Amino acid sequence: xxxxxxxxxxxxxxxxxxxxxxxxxxxxxxxxxxxxxxxxxxxxxxxxxxxxxxxxxxxxxxxxxxxxxxxxxxxxxxxxxxxxxxxxxxxxxxxxxxxxxxxxxxxxxxxxxxxxxxxxxxxxxxxxxxxxxxxxxxxxxxxxxxxxxxxxxxxxxxxxxxxxxxxxxxxxxxx
Amino acid sequence: xxxxxxxxxxxxxxxxxxxxxxxxxxxxxxxxxxxxxxxxxxxxxxxxxxxxxxxxxxxxxxxxxxxxxxxxxxxxxxxxxxxxxxxxxxxxxxxxxxxxxxxxxxxxxxxxxxxxxxxxxxxxxxxxxxxxxxxxxxxxxxxxxxxxxxxxxxxxxxxxxxxxxxxxxxxxxxxxxxxxxxxxxxxxxxxxxxxxxxxxxxxxxxxxxxxxxxxxxxxxxxxxxxxxxxxxxxxxxxxxxxxxxxxxxxxxxxxxxxxxxxxxxxxxxxxxxxxxxxxxxxxxxxxxxxxxxxxxxxxxxxxxxxxxxxxxxxxxxxxxxxxxxxxxxxxxxxxxxxxxxxxxxxxxxxxxxxxxxxxxxxxxxxxxxxxxxxxxxxxxxxxxxxxxxxxxxxxxxxxxxxxxxx
Numbered sequence: 328x329x330x331x332x333x334x335x336x337x338x339x340x341x342x343x344x345x346x347x348x349x350x351x352x353x354x355x356x357x358x359x360x361x362x363x364x365x366x367x368x369x370x371x372x373x374x375x376x377x378x379x380x381x382x383x384x385x386x387x388x389x390x391x392x393x394x395x396x397x398x399x400x401x402x403x404x405x406x407x408x409x410x411x412x413x414x415x416x417x418x419x420x421x422x423x424x425x426x427x428x429x430x431x432x433x434x435x436x437x438x439x440x441x442x443x444x445x446x447x448x449x450x451x452x453x454x455x456x457x458x459x460x461x462x463x464x465x466x467x468x469x470x471x472x473x474x475x476x477x478x479x480x481x482x483x484x485x486x487x488x489x490x491x492x493x494x495x496x497x498x499x500x501x502x
Numbered sequence: 503x504x505x506x507x508x509x510x511x512x513x514x515x516x517x518x519x520x521x522x523x524x525x526x527x528x529x530x531x532x533x534x535x536x537x538x539x540x541x542x543x544x545x546x547x548x549x550x551x552x553x554x555x556x557x558x559x560x561x562x563x564x565x566x567x568x569x570x571x572x573x574x575x576x577x578x579x580x581x582x583x584x585x586x587x588x589x590x591x592x593x594x595x596x597x598x599x600x601x602x603x604x605x606x607x608x609x610x611x612x613x614x615x616x617x618x619x620x621x622x623x624x625x626x627x628x629x630x631x632x633x634x635x636x637x638x639x640x641x642x643x644x645x646x647x648x649x650x651x652x653x654x655x656x657x658x659x660x661x662x663x664x665x666x667x668x669x670x671x672x673x674x675x676x677x678x679x680x681x682x683x684x685x686x687x688x689x690x691x692x693x694x695x696x697x698x699x700x701x702x703x704x705x706x707x708x709x710x711x712x713x714x715x716x717x718x719x720x721x722x723x724x725x726x727x728x729x730x731x732x733x734x735x736x737x738x739x740x741x742x743x744x745x746x747x748x749x750x751x752x753x754x755x756x757x758x759x760x761x762x763x764x765x766x767x768x769x770x771x772x773x774x775x776x777x778x779x780x781x782x783x784x785x786x787x788x789x790x791x792x793x794x795x796x797x798x799x800x801x802x803x804x805x806x807x808x809x810x811x812x813x814x815x816x817x818x819x820x821x822x823x824x825x826x827x828x829x830x831x832x833x834x835x836x837x838x839x840x841x842x843x844x845x846x847x848x849x850x851x852x853x854x855x856x857x858x859x860x861x862x863x864x865x866x867x868x869x870x871x872x873x874x875x876x877x878x879x880x881x882x883x884x885x886x887x888x889x890x891x892x893x894x895x896x897x898x899x900x901x902x903x904x905x906x907x908x
Binding site for chain 1: 601604634635636639640642643644645646647649650653654657665669672676679696
């Protein structure tokens with residue numbers, strides 16, 4: 328148990344440092360690389376919670392796909408090799424004030440909740456959590472409807488993206 | 503349990519007993535032995551690459567009517583050792599303007615991603631690293647880390663060609679992950695489990711007979727994932743110098759090299775476990791060592807097929823690679839997966855033979871439809887496959903005549 332806590336503390340520290348670096352390093356590409364470290368740390372947290380499925384999905388989806396796409400986007404849109412633009416714009420003070428307020432409110436709320444000061448109870452982990460997940464996602468009594476609605480939303484986003492991407496070319500053909 | 507029928511478990515138990523005799527609690531002792539095994543498995547895998555390199559060079563040499571390595575040692579067997587020693591003592595060159603941390607991390611990720619896959623491979627009925635219940639998915643996740651290594655290498659080398667190569671390789675890798683995962687879902691569906699060992703145990707009838715299309719797609723996609731010929735755009739010398747690893751020298755380049763060879767073999771291991779019944783065979787349950795031998799033999803056959811393709815196919819263009827994936831493989835994979843799910847649902851209570859027959863039939867129907875439609879599309883665009891082949895033959899004939907003349 329003590330080993331778990333040590334690993335958790337180290338991981339949490341790494342995630343927090345990496346997350347701060349994501350928004351503070353001057354080079355965009357370095358921010359993307361730090362983001363990968365933060366995401367990998369979250370995968371470690373899932374492992375600590377014995378949610379192996381989520382750990383693996385975290386690596387596939389976030390590191391394998393999203394982080395790679397982010398790096399692609401950065402390298403295609405900016406000068407990847409030399410990019411030292413200003414990091415703050417004129418709304419930075421305002422944004423900092425809003426963030427600070429949000430932080431104070433959230434911390435206050437959490438401190439007033441007695442769960443914040445007690446140790447979390449380890450949930451009884453069923454060995455076949457994937458089966459539970461799969462059944463609840465495909466069971467009409469479970470979460471089938473929200474799941475399908477979410478996939479329709481994604482489909483709509485996909486169609487929208489294709490439409491925006493193709494519109495330009497369609498206009499050209501008409502000329 | 504005796505040594506001959508199951509050596510690895512025997513040695514493991516013996517070592518645990520030995521350590522426990524020193525007065526250390528049983529559980530700590532077995533944790534120590536596990537730690538040692540964790541060190542030994544990647545070490546063996548890395549050393550195995552020496553054999554793989556020799557084997558591959560020899561086979562490709564014979565395929566292309568050359569002797570292959572034949573100078574150092576009998577049949578050139580010591581050649582990889584000599585190459586390895588050479589690469590160890592080569593100078594590490596750090597090019598100017600590199601991004602140091604990603605540059606040095608890239609080779610580690612490239613090899614680490616491949617070695618990570620070995621953890622879930624069930625080598626025999628009793629010998630496997632860990633049997634996590636998401637094993638099949640884990641294989642894909644760890645493969646994604648290798649992709650990251652390539653991006654790191656391409657970006658951090660401060661070289662335009664390396665960056666360009668990394669772009670197209672990564673585009674290829676993430677594209678081919680889609681049919682690969684979809685094809686992988688078919689054995690998962692048939693075995694009703696994502697654990698690699700459960701998938702192997704569910705194959706008294708090999709899944710390649712139940713889902714030949716998925717097997718084919720997985721095999722080709724896994725070649726594309728390694729980035730070998732005909733998908734070796736990563737090292738198209740005429741276009742991008744040596745690819746994403748242009749700026750690497752010495753052992754750091756060696757790591758990419760080792761990673762590639764090991765990845766090809768590892769994919770054969772995974773393919774064997776998923777589609778060829780893994781360690782299953784007569785007597786494999788009673789004598790786990792037999793299972794190990796079966797597994798190894800099947801893997802070698804699959805690996806040989808990969809090498810034969812590598813040695814005989816010309817390289818695709820990048821647009822052909824992408825078209826093949828998005829216009830052919832992904833739709834077929836979707837069709838194969840959804841039809842497998844449908845058949846499995848409808849035929850749950852049928853006899854095994856009938857179920858397998860229907861699976862096979864549906865696969866063949868999909869394949870037939872694809873060939874028919876594909877042929878029509880090709881004809882509609884004025885592309886004749888036989889005409890292409892004729893042109894290739896003419897080109898080969900011409901170059902051979904030329905070489906005879908000179």
